[in-house]
Amino acid sequence: MTEHDDPQHTDHAPTSVFADATEMRGTGAAMIELEHVDKFFGDFQALRDINVKVAAQEVVVVIGPSGSGKSTMIRCINRLEEHDAGRIVVDGTELSNDIRNIQEIRRETGMVFQSFNLFPHLSVLDNVTLAPRKVRKLPKAIAEEMGMALLEMVKIPEQAAKYPGQLSGGQQQRVAIARSLAMKPKVMLFDEPTSALDPEMINEVLDTMKELAASGMTMIVVTHEMGFAREVADRVVFMADGQIVEVGTPDHFFENPSEDRTKLFLSQIL
């Protein structure tokens, strides 16, 4: 990771922001900025006036009931969904309709999906090295060296020659993380990365994500893993009905939530 001159990452000043996450701890440059973002699916409004800033090296966990727009929000950031109003800025580049601009933002953002979405016709190593070779134009040997290093990092170098179908769910998801990291993204988006996994495999994936967070990666994680949120998140964003209801540090959020909607949700899941 690039060193960031701003150490705000460790600065956990309590915040009590009401439906507005724009307040930043510290003064660091925002890695991701969403301003007044709206998203419709037909007549249904999936996102209502979303405002979020995520600083470099910050880990933001998004929680909320299903259908609350969590996934839609992070899918708008790399344009898997097109937002209808508002601005989205990633590392100083505003997302526009220009395909080059979209490609550029996608190169800077890695994404990990609930259902892994590994390429079944490619070996594990080829899954990891395809984009670096074809998009970043790395020579094959260098890309494979880097790919093996990433597979070491997610602790499955011995599976490099296998195909995704031969791996367990937890292993596949770790390959998916390695695949995203291979493009050296500045931001990682996680869309319910452990929801499709058998319980005994959840921890191996969460551990990988914790290491990634500790290494200083900027992360937005949509998850139902409250333990992960408590332990790793710098901030927790709670969404319901397409809106951000509450934003706060994990301590504030789990011990002393301000909103009734948040209290109701926490009482249902904890």
Add this chain to the structure above:
Amino acid sequence: MTATAHRSGSLVWARRNLFRTPLDGVLSVVFGAISVWLIYKTLSFVFVTGRWDIIRVNLRLLMIGRFPDVHVLRLSVTVVGLAAWGGFLAGFIRARQVRSGRISDTGVSITARIRDIAGRLWLPSVVVLLLLLLSSTAGPWITVGLAIVAAVVGRLIGPFAGRRKLGPGASAAVFAGLGAVPVALYFYVVTAVGFNAWGGFMLNLFLAACAIVLCFPLGILLALGRRSTLPLVRLVCTTYIEIVRGAPLFVLLLLANSALGFFVPNSLAPSTSTRAIIVFTLFTAAYMAEIIRGGLQSVPRGQIEAAKAVGLSPVRQTGYIVLPQALRNVIPAQIGQLISLFKDTTLAGVAMGLFELLNVATSIPAQEGFRGQGLIGETITFAALLFWTVSFTMSRESQRLERRLGVGER
């Protein structure tokens, strides 16, 4: 003891499977009798009543039509050349796959490999042997012998080129060379003997091979075009597919044969065989497009999203992620269409008067010496055997391809 146990075992089996109820029993007896009668009739036709002289006398006409004597040597050279080329290609591809780690080279014994090849090729080998036994000259024997030697030599040389790590220039040269061989052999033959003198089973194989090679890329383009986001491209591709699929192949062949003269002056009009290739290509491409479109739709949306998320451009999403999976998912349907194309080459005989196998087979019973003896059963059976052999081999190879590419495993 064991013998009686065995007999009672088969009795039990027969009772359970053939005579479980009275109705079962009646059906078993009736269909058993019909099968025995059919088998008896077939065997007696093949070995007793059939008069296979007509095949022996006309073998050459059936296989290569009225190809001039003086140039038959060129066909032999072509067959041997193609065998060497095929062997080289097989060795080359295999060595590349081994080098890239896609398949392992260890633990496969020579005998296992020979058994594998024998399992794949026994049927065409038997038919070729039958044809050789029917032939009255030494030429075909020498040609087939040399072809086998050439294929083996090519297979042994191929890995040397495939194993080596080639630079972009060298590998482009190898691929260009491999692509140039069949084209060069084609010109080697066609410059001596024009298309119009080609005939027999050779013509069926040639028409099918050309159309298969050409319809495949066209089908992919049409399938992608039909799913394009550009309305005009989509409209053109959809219109083309629907019009071509709406017309019988026979009608298209007739049109190409007769109506082309309205649009193109005679001096510019392509030869009849060329027209047949064009029609087969355009026709099959429309069907291939729909098959491939089905394959494209079978690729989960998550695959495209993942390809987008790692930053692949739309062209690369299609080329590296969507198309490989789509084509693999529809191999059985694709091969089925190609088999159908191969058999449809007989229509070119009826619709355009090309002297292909079926045309030869239906006309030789009217020859001097065979006329009025009702030998069409023999000639048609012979044609059917050749078509079945090739079609069945294609079908088996497609199953093998499916297994190797792991269709059905996600």
